[in-house]
Amino acid sequence: MPEMTRAANPRVPNPKVWVTRELPAAVMDRMEQLFHTSIHRGPAALTRDELAAAMAECDVLVPTVTDEIDADLIAGAGPALKLIANFGAGVNHIDLKAARARGIIVTNTPGVLTEDTADMTMALILSVPRRLAEGEKLVRSGEWKGWTPGGMLGHRIGGKALGILGMGRIGQAVARRARAFGLTIHYHNRHRLPKVVEAELQAQWHPNLDEMLSAIDILTIHTPRNPDSEGLIDAGRIALLRPHVYVINTSRGGIVDEAALIAALEGGRLAGAGLDVWQHEPQIDPRLLALPNVVMTPHMGSATFEGRLATGEKVITNIRMWADGHRPPDQVLEGWA
Known part of the structure; x- marks a missing residue:
């Protein structure tokens, strides 16, 4: 044999x-x-x-x-x-x-690279609502005048609903971290996770992506880029996200319609974004560079x-x-x- x-x-x-x-x-x-x-x-x-x-x-x-x-x-x-x-x-x-x-x-x-990418994702989930990049730039500029009750106010993430698009190794690693910060876990995946895994992560499966997008406070993307996922988060789906939502992407740039994302951010229809990947990498749309509510890192999620x-x-x-x-x-x- x-x-x-x-x-x-x-x-x-x-x-x-x-x-x-x-x-x-x-x-x-x-x-x-x-x-x-x-x-x-x-x-x-x-x-x-x-x-x-x-x-x-x-x-x-x-x-x-x-x-x-x-x-x-x-x-x-x-x-x-x-x-x-x-x-x-x-x-x-x-x-x-x-x-x-x-x-x-x-x-x-x-x-x-699962744990490294999940760490970077969690860093962006924290950085964007708490305005860490804006605060760092303010200190470096020399224009910070000291603490005030209304200075650099952001949003806490505890109690918010995190939507995970793609619940493979990285998505599950992000879910474990997010639970420790008090986020509730929602996910959309092609296939539902075993019930024992859902119980461990305290995660709710949404078989319909559009339904999940309309119910969350933060979206993080962890699906591979392939013909099915190319442009998956397009203008129509971005419109389903409520104005207070933050979008995090450490997966691949082409999954998100970057022009539609920029339009929503510029128009106040999204609260902010944390991006480690780009649709036309390494070129970055200058409109993104001008937005203070976008935290950008140079594809270093696994670095x-x-x-x-x-x-x-x-x-x-x-x-x-x-x-x-x-x-x-x-x-x-x-x-x-």
Whole structure:
């Protein structure tokens, strides 16, 4: 009987690995010890032509979220490319259907960034209603004249209703934190959580997204970006949110219609927003920059030393398992979302 852990690929001793961005030094050093590794060093992402050239000559590509690997690039890849070992959990930047058609395995790094992203989400949930960014800027400006009873008033979050869009690992980690701050938990998910998990989180499922949006005080987004979620929070759904609501997004920028969000913020139809991701990243609409009730961070939700090292370790494990002829533990399967 064949060994069930083995994939169809043969062993590939010393695979040629192309890494598209500088990773933590310890990760890059380990990759260079284990594999025949080429690394694109420097702050900028590879150009499309450079990415195509790398894919033409390697056995394994290690991309990041900044690399858009579409069907045309995959079609032009060299015959040796059999593994795309993504550095990160999200794979919406990779055409999975085209990869499968070429017999290319795609892996990701789930789980390692859950707690870091949940921490950042909770920081934004606190920062926007309490006006922390505005207060920090006021102190730095030298214009703060001291404490007054009416100075820098914000809103408490205890007792408010938090709506979580996407109740996977990160959504559940946010819910656990939010409960400790006295928020009530509402969620919309494609599938309802087991009752034991709902009980643990004291979370109420809303099968209808629109109904949830009209009932909450804070919305936080934790769904992957895919064809179903692209533009999910559009002008119509933003209009369902009441004027005192805050919108938090640490997931992917394209899930929210940014123009509609800006219009609502400028028109006083939303209280504020906390954004770590952008629709046209790294470009940021200057209208957002001008809004004092928007806290903005540079896609740093998962940016911890510990998280980056753990991500790199998962990438290395996936490559080693594949090179030994086994199925990688984090292979992205059909129907991933």
